[in-house]
Amino acid sequence: MTDRALRSTAQRIEALRSEVKELEAELLALVRTVAPELLALQGVGPITAAQILISWSHPAASGPKQRLPPSQASLQSPPHQG
Structure with missing residues (x-):
């Protein structure tokens, strides 16, 4: 790789790191x-918390009658699937 390509790659990495920090703060x-x-x-x-909320809030995850509010669902163990 040339110096220019390495410099360009480093700049993209820094930009992506900055974007990750911003998005994580929003989450x-x-x-x-x-x-x-x-x-x-x-x-x-x-x-991880955002993923838990997404997984537990999706109707297919536990069925409409078994869904709990996120504050309660987060403290329950996931349904056992056999």
Whole structure:
């Protein structure tokens, strides 16, 4: 690779890192609004918490009658599928 290609790649990496920081901050704000208790769980950051909310809020995940509000669903174990 030439110096120019390496410089260009480094610039793209830095731009993407900056974008990731911005998006993660947005996710953090959203999760704090909807289900802040998820962030209190050890090992759960904004990305994992957002994925939990998305997975548990989707009707196919547990069926319409079994769905819980995010604040309660986050504390339940996922349904056992056999």
